[in-house]
Structures are given as C-alpha cells and as structure tokens.
Amino acid sequence: MNTLTGYLRQALTALRFLLAATLVLGVAYPLAVFGAGQLIAPYQANGSIIRDDGGAPAASALIAQASADENGVQDPRWFHARPSAVNWDPATSSASNLGPNDPKLLQAVEANRAAVAAEEGISESEVPADAVTASGSGLDPHISPEYALLQVSRVAAAHGMSPEEVRALVLRHTSSGLEALLGQPSVNVTLVNLDVAASSGQR
Amino acid sequence: MTFNIASFLVQVAALAVVLAALHKPLGVYLVRVFEGKMSSRPERLFYRLAGIDAGTEQTWSVYLRSVLAFSVVSILLVFVLQRLQGILPGSGSLPGVDPWIAMNTAISFVTNTNWQTYAPETTIGIFVQMTLLAVQNFLSAAVGIVVVVTLIRGIARTRTQRLGNFWVDLARTSFRILLPIAFVASLLMVLGGVVQNFWPADVVNHAAGISQTIPGGPVASQEAIKELGTNGGGYFNANSAHPFENPNPFISLFEVFLLLLIPSALPYAFGRIVGDQKQGYTVAAVMGTLWLASVSLMGWAVASGQGTATAAAGGLGEGFEQRFGPVQGAIFAASTTLTSTGAVNTAHDSLPPLAGGVAMVNMMLGEVAPGGTGSGLYGMLILSIISVFIAGLMVGRTPEYLGKKIGPTEMKLAAMYILVTPVLVLALAGITVMLPDIITNAPATGPHQFSEVLYAFTSGANNNGSAFGGITTSSPYLSVMMSLAMLLGRFLPVALVLALAGSLARQGKIPASAGTVPTHGPLFGGLLVGVTVILTALSYFPALALGPLAEGLLK
Numbered sequence: 001m002n003t004l005t006g007y008l009r010q011a012l013t014a015l016r017f018l019l020a021a022t023l024v025l026g027v028a029y030p031l032a033v034f035g036a037g038q039l040i041a042p043y044q045a046n047g048s049i050i051r052d053d054g055g056a057p058a059a060s061a062l063i064a065q066a067s068a069d070e071n072g073v074q075d076p077r078w079f080h081a082r083p084s085a086v087n088w089d090p091a092t093s094s095a096s097n098l099g100p101n102d103p104k105l106l107q108a109v110e111a112n113r114a115a116v117a118a119e120e121g122i123s124e125s126e127v128p129a130d131a132v133t134a135s136g137s138g139l140d141p142h143i144s145p146e147y148a149l150l151q152v153s154r155v156a157a158a159h160g161m162s163p164e165e166v167r168a169l170v171l172r173h174t175s176s177g178l179e180a181l182l183g184q185p186s187v188n189v190t191l192v193n194l195d196v197a198a199s200s201g202q203r
Numbered sequence: 204m205t206f207n208i209a210s211f212l213v214q215v216a217a218l219a220v221v222l223a224a225l226h227k228p229l230g231v232y233l234v235r236v237f238e239g240k241m242s243s244r245p246e247r248l249f250y251r252l253a254g255i256d257a258g259t260e261q262t263w264s265v266y267l268r269s270v271l272a273f274s275v276v277s278i279l280l281v282f283v284l285q286r287l288q289g290i291l292p293g294s295g296s297l298p299g300v301d302p303w304i305a306m307n308t309a310i311s312f313v314t315n316t317n318w319q320t321y322a323p324e325t326t327i328g329i330f331v332q333m334t335l336l337a338v339q340n341f342l343s344a345a346v347g348i349v350v351v352v353t354l355i356r357g358i359a360r361t362r363t364q365r366l367g368n369f370w371v372d373l374a375r376t377s378f379r380i381l382l383p384i385a386f387v388a389s390l391l392m393v394l395g396g397v398v399q400n401f402w403p404a405d406v407v408n409h410a411a412g413i414s415q416t417i418p419g420g421p422v423a424s425q426e427a428i429k430e431l432g433t434n435g436g437g438y439f440n441a442n443s444a445h446p447f448e449n450p451n452p453f454i455s456l457f458e459v460f461l462l463l464l465i466p467s468a469l470p471y472a473f474g475r476i477v478g479d480q481k482q483g484y485t486v487a488a489v490m491g492t493l494w495l496a497s498v499s500l501m502g503w504a505v506a507s508g509q510g511t512a513t514a515a516a517g518g519l520g521e522g523f524e525q526r527f528g529p530v531q532g533a534i535f536a537a538s539t540t541l542t543s544t545g546a547v548n549t550a551h552d553s554l555p556p557l558a559g560g561v562a563m564v565n566m567m568l569g570e571v572a573p574g575g576t577g578s579g580l581y582g583m584l585i586l587s588i589i590s591v592f593i594a595g596l597m598v599g600r601t602p603e604y605l606g607k608k609i610g611p612t613e614m615k616l617a618a619m620y621i622l623v624t625p626v627l628v629l630a631l632a633g634i635t636v637m638l639p640d641i642i643t644n645a646p647a648t649g650p651h652q653f654s655e656v657l658y659a660f661t662s663g664a665n666n667n668g669s670a671f672g673g674i675t676t677s678s679p680y681l682s683v684m685m686s687l688a689m690l691l692g693r694f695l696p697v698a699l700v701l702a703l704a705g706s707l708a709r710q711g712k713i714p715a716s717a718g719t720v721p722t723h724g725p726l727f728g729g730l731l732v733g734v735t736v737i738l739t740a741l742s743y744f745p746a747l748a749l750g751p752l753a754e755g756l757l758k
Contacts, residue, residue: 010268014276017253017370018342021377024249025341026334029382030424034400037393037423045399047417047447049406057406060417062396062446067413078411082525090415092324093441095522095550097672099651100510101754105553109516125517129204133520136444136550142525144204175526181210183452184528197410 050194058194064088064141065190076119077158078196079143079151079170079189082130083112086138096134109133120150142186145174159200169195204519206506210530214456215498218534219491221460222467226487229464230471236379237352237372237472249374260365263705266353267698269369270346274313274694277342281309281335285327293401294328303682310686312336314693315343315575317429317436317545317668318659318685320676324440329401329420336436337425341385344432344465345376347543347577350697351469352376354581357704358605359477361712366704380465381432388461389427395457396450399423422447430461433575435545435668443535443548444524455531455548462544466490466573469580477605481723486583489731493572494541497565501537504558505529509755513555522550533558540565543575545668552655552671559671560751563658566665567743568735569624575666581700583731587722588617588703590734594720594727603719606712616703623695625742627664627688632657632746635684644681645674650757654750659685664692 037045048061059065064081066074066088074080081088085096098105112132117124128146148170156166172195173188180186242250242257250257261269284291285305289298300308304321311318312335321327327336349372356366393399404417422438426448429436439445449455470490474483506529508519519529527535532549539546540562551562565572571582588604592614595602602609609617635641636656645655655671662669663685676685721727 007272010272011276013254013370014269014273015280017255017273017373018277018280018338020249020252021342021374022334022338025377025382026338029386030333030337030399030421033386033389033393033424033427034421036390037399040390041394044396045393045423047398047400047404047419048396048450049404049417052409057404058408059406059415060404060446062450063415063417065408065411065413065415067411075411082520090417092322093439093445094322095441095444095553095672097550097552098512098521099552099647099654099671099673099754100513100521100555101649101651102512102647105512105521106515109512109521113516127517129516129518129520130525132516134522136522136524136527136548137439137441137446139441139446140524140526141446144525179452181207182214182456183526183531184204184207184210186525193411194408197408 050191053198059190061188061191062141063090063190064139065193073115076154078193079148079155081189082140082143083132083134084138085134088139090139093137093139095136095138120154122150141188141190143189145170145185145187148187148189148192155196159196161196161200165199166196169199204523204528206502206529211502211534214530214534215495217456218460218463219495222463225464226468226471229468230475233380233468233472234475236375238476239375246374246378253370255370257368257371260368262364263353263357263366263701263708266366266369267701270350270697270701271694273369273373274346277313277339278309281312281339282306284335285309285331288328288331291330293330297326297328300326301677303679304677307676307682307686310689311668312339312436313343314666314689315347315432315434315543315578316663316666316689316693317434318663318670318689319436319668320682320685322440323438324418332425332438333421337428340425340428340432340434340436341377341381342373344381344428344434344576345373347575348376348380348465349373349577350700351577351581354584354700354704355473355476357707358607360708361710363708364705366708381428384464385424385427385431388431389423391457392423392426392454395454397423397426397454398447418447427461429546430458430544431464433462433466433542433544435539437546443546444550449548452526452531455527455535458546459535459538462542462546463538463573465576466542466579469577473580479605479723482605485723485728486580486587489728490571490573490579490583492732493568493735494538497541497561497572498534498537501558501561502530502533504555504561505533507555507557509555509557522553524548536562537565539669540667541568541570541572541574543570543578543666545662547669550672551669552673556751556755559654559658560747560755562669563661563747563751564739566661566667567739569621569739570665570667571735578666585617585620585700586735587731588613589621589738590727590731591720591722593734594730598718598720600718600720603713604722606715607707607710608713612706613703616699616706620696620699621738623699624664624692627692628660629746631664631684631688632660635660635681638680640678640680644676644678647673650750650753654754657746657750660688663688666693
C-alpha cells in the first residue's frame, strides 16, 4: 500500500512537472520565437513568399514549383526542377528511399535520362546527374548550373526571348561564393521561372 | 554531383575550430548549472507549480525511479493526446493518430530516438508538434544530460548516497542550458529562412498555371532543439532535407554545429567536476579522433559513388538536395549518426552501400563520438571503465578509475551496459528478418533489404532515429518491435549507469599508487579508442557483413 501511494505520488509529481514544463517549452518558447521572428524577419518566418506584380502570392522562393502531365512530363515552356518522389506537392515531402543498387531506381534513372536527352536534343551522356535523380525532399527548388544551361534555348524559344536574356536570368539566381563552396553551385528554378515570366510579360 | 575535397576540408576544419573554441566556456557554464545551489525566482515558482521539494537530494534508486516515473507519464500523455488529436485545437482536419503509430511515436520522442514511423504532414498537426513532440525534444535531451551528471557526481563524491535531485537537475538543464541556446539558434534559423508561423500560404503562379499550398508551422523553434538536443525528429517528413527545415548550406552547417555543441562541451564539464581537467581532455580527444576518422571515412565512401543506379545516373544525386550536395550530405550523415540525433539532410537509404555502412557503424559504436546529449559521455565513461579493467588485467592490479575501485559490482554493471544494445539490435533484427511481415514492409531486394532492417534496429536501440527510409514500420509487429528496441535501449542503460553512480558514490577515495593505470594522456586515449572499436567490431561484424559489406564489396 505504501509503495503504491509512493508510486502514485511520484507519477503525480511527474505529471505536474510535465504540464508546467509544457507551458514554458511548448507554449511560451514557440510563441516567443514566433513573435520575434515576425518582428525581425517576417519574410523568412512566413515561408519566403514571392509576390507577383499585383501583390498576390505567387511562390515560395524555397520550394520547387513544377507540374507534370499524367505521363510525368514537365511543362516544356519552363525550366524543369529535379525529379520528385512526391510530384512536387508541398503538402508532403519525401525522397524515393531506393537503394543505390535498386533495380527500380536504375529503371527510373534510365527513363529520366532518355526523356531529358530527347527533350533537350542532346546525347544521353551529356545529361547531368541531378536531372535524373530525385531530390531528398522532393521539393528541391535547385538544379545544377549544367542542367539549367541545357534548358536555356528551349525556354527562350518558348517565350520569344533571346538565349542571352534567359542565360542572364539563370546566372542571377545561381549561388556563388561561400554558399556555393559549402554546398555546391545551384540554380533556383522557382525564381528563374518567375523572372522569365516577368521578362516575357506574362506575369 | 561531385565531391569537392576543398569544401569538405574547410567545413570539417571550421566545425573543429569552433567547437574547440566553445567547449571550455560552455563547459564552465554547464558546471555552474549542475553545481549551482541557488534557484532563481522563476525557478522557485516553477518548483511550486510542479510540487517539487528542491532542497532534498536523492539516492540513485530514487533518482532512477523519478526518471522512470517521468518517462512513463510522458509516454502516456503523448500517446493519449495523439489519439485525441481529432478533438484538439490547432490540428486542422487531422484525425486521431493510429494507435500503433501513436505508441511508437510517444516512445520514440520520450527516449530521445525520434524515429518517425509517420509522415508528419499528413499525420500530426501543430498542437501535437508544438506542445508534445517539441517539449519531449527538450526533456528527453535533458534526461540524458542529468543522467551523466549523476554518474559524474558518483565518481566525484565519496561515502554518500546522495546524488542530486532529478527534478531540480531536469528543470535547470532544460531552462538554463537548452532553452536559451535553442531560442538564439531558432532566431538565427528564422533569419536563414526556416519558417515560424501558424498558417499555410496559398500561392498561385498564373504564368505557369500552378497553385500550391505552402505549409507553415512553428518549425524554427522545433528545428533548433531538434539539433541541439540531438533528437532528430523532423517537423516535415523529409527532415533536414526539407527546404523549410534547412533552407541553405549555411543553415545546414549550423545544424551540424548545433548537434555537436553540447556533447562536445560535456567532457570539459566532466573534467572540471572530478577535479582533473586532463581526464576531460582525454575523453574529448578520443571523441574528436573518432569523429574525425568517421567523418573522413564517410566522405570517402560517399565520394566513391558506388552503386549501379548511381553509375547509370552519371554520379551522385539520388536522395541529395542540390544546394547541399555530397559534401554536406556526408558531414551531416556522419555527425547525425555519431550523436544520437538522426536528423538527415540526405536520404540515407540512397547513399552508396559503404556510406550507409559507416552510418550504421557510427551508431553501433554506441554513439559516443561525441554522442547524444549526456548519453554520449556516459557511454564513453563506461568504455573508460572497461578499458581500465582491461589495462588492470594486463598489469595484474585491481582496476581503479579516478580513485574509485572497479570491483565486481561495477564491472558487472559496465559489462551489462555494453551488452544491452548489441543484444537488442541483433536479436530483434534477426527475429524480424525471419518473419514474412518484413517482405512487404522492406521492399528492397538482396543485401539492401537486410541493411534496411539492420539499420532500423540499430537506430532504434541506440536511440538515433535516422532511417533507411525504404522500410515502413507502422505495422503492429514492427511498431512493437521498434518500440521495444527504443525503450529497452534507452532505459536499461540509464538504469545501469545510475546504479553504477550509486555504487561509486558509496566508496571512499583511494589514493593513486604506482600501480594505478593513469586514465589520461595519449596511451590511455589510444586504449580507449581501441576498446571502443574492437567491442563494436566483435559484436556487429557478422551482421554488417550480410548487409552493407556484402552490397558494397561484392560489386
């Protein structure tokens, strides 16, 4: 009986501690970060939302924006993002989680490579790895500069722009300096596509 | 994607320099928190609210009972409230969580594992994330720290039963150490692009005809403690690969720094409390050596780019984020598995086979380099005791550690400690691969399928939480097995460590003699590295040979 009440008393202490700690760590702390975040960096805290000329939210600068038809082919008018295991749907996020020797992955890679080579009119050996492999999040907005440059002439033609103009937009959104050294040089496709739309008067 | 050696060296060096610079000031601060007697006004208010008598110190068994009572109550509360999610505010339209997933998740977060058998976006809402999971991120990390502090007290104190007060230690660690650092870190993360709000945003790209719902949530506040507390449970399914958890290479490096921060400062605090700084430096040097060796090995294994699919793609890419690439992937993967974090910025399942193997070995080492918050150091202290024992056998003397005799009781506790996780990993993984359940839940083929199972139980029993994500563990059988691995892998070692603390504290201090094996310096450090590696190799080599080694070497 005594041990039972002892255990109960201990459990009660634990519960009171947990509830009191929740007030501090689970309510006050996130709200404080929220308040401070909205104060010092509202753009980032709210998802790095880019607005169009009319002021309406058009995209998040950090999230891939792509859509594919039922065959998985991305719209040829725009720069393509990397393959995605979640169909670029920001309501979810995932990698393919297939092993490096998985036959299913091998198949997907080969299909992607053939598709990219056909679309860009190049040989399969010229297709960069990031163009045929699914990203870790499925929402990766970045591609390699090599893959971006491959897409320039296609996108330029679709929008009646000169390739130089489009290449300049790619360069504007290519990471450089320390950021590119720590990670690797990357082109933000979401931002490039928004700029292409604006430059060609579609926004 | 190519592996840039210069980038690798710069980042490894930067981490080493910054952590080396901070370990002393932070270590001094940790000691002040652990040894301090005064309570601040808000703390006294908190103790009153929680009904704690802050003045009494506990014996090891009462301390352990408090740990267990707190953990059981936490598991029950997190479980029940997940089940009730459908009627709780701030959960959107999400229903109550499936019971097997809720059980697994409750145990996972309370044991500092943060194995995620659920996809957060479609399973749990803001209420569960913020008031249950993030809170456990703090408290489970704090539990690890207070347990190692108790062991250090056991070594430092003499002829006493009193080892401190669990509730006071837990509150001080949470509020004075974790909370302030997490607050600053989360603001830096917001500046870097990690979101912190409470609503999604609908965006429409009219030109391309794309509408999206951009998710929101209190991500930065959770992300900071997720790394700082070596927890690893992501706000999003893709974890630190998700752009909103880890928007750019600066934040990615910062996250690695955060998850190494407290574990690398604890050895200094240890040296200070036992009154011999050389002890702390030796432990830190051993941790640093193993970290450096493992990160280098991981870099090599990733750079190798092994795998038929990788070769077909013309290089690494699958599972990597373009902005991070293979260098940041390798540094993150090694550091997250050498601590008990388990956050990932790259899908481990798609890593080259030997890189996945290095991640497993890191966890199998017992996560001691530098390990989880607290758990890394107590693992290393147990290994020190084993090393002293082995050295004692060689010179034919009764082993002693820092003035305490390592007798049969102490050795039994230490030996049981190092047996717990290998037994759990090998037995549970062994049973699981023999059951038909696994064929549907780990759809990979060949050695990789075994790797997925071995990785899961290694991660669970070592309270890491990273995964070869191809495996699904939400079926009742796998959910229960993983829960067992996490529970026993956490609380059996904790119980043994606290018992050891009690046993050491009861002893008087014996003066060092000519026959005492010094437990500092390069000689002992080398022995400690050797013991750590050999124990791991002896326990796990056959299992590793069937999984990552078979896949990596037979090609």
